[in-house]
Amino acid sequence: MNVRNRLIIVVVALLFNAVAMAQPSDVTTEPHASPPVNPDTGPNAAANKALVLKFFQLAFTDDKVEEAFDKYTSEDFIEHSPNMGGGRAGAIRALSKMFVPGKLSTKVISSIAQGDLVSVHFEGGVDIFRVKDGKIVEHWDG
DSSP: OOHHHHHHHHHHHHHHHHHHHHSOOOOOOSTTOOOOOOTTTSHHHHHHHHHHHHHHIIIIISOOHHHHHHHHEEEEEEEOOGGGTSHHHHHHHHHHHHOOTTTSOOOEEEEEEETTEEEEEETTEEEEEEEETTEEEEEEEO
């Protein structure tokens, strides 16, 4: 793994850590309360990561962008990249043009999940997704 890839992984890990620290604590002072669930190891982190990787596979490896959005994203999906035109429709239009076979590599190098956030490091860059209720609800370019 070259220095650039290691740097990207470190930056993504730091971003996840900052987001986790900024979220309110779910620790309670009630007697007999259940221990808090660690978002790194909670059941949703693994399921969210699997969902995002299925989305990535269908959209970019199988070249079925619209089908992937229909299956894996919420109706009120938020696209934070200003180059995508906003929302599901804008993202589908932009990505359908951008990710034509052979134009950009989308081979996944690594992925990290923490709570509702999933980061995918691929040969073309890093993307961060937020998952809620089994659907991708937000996306940021890394």
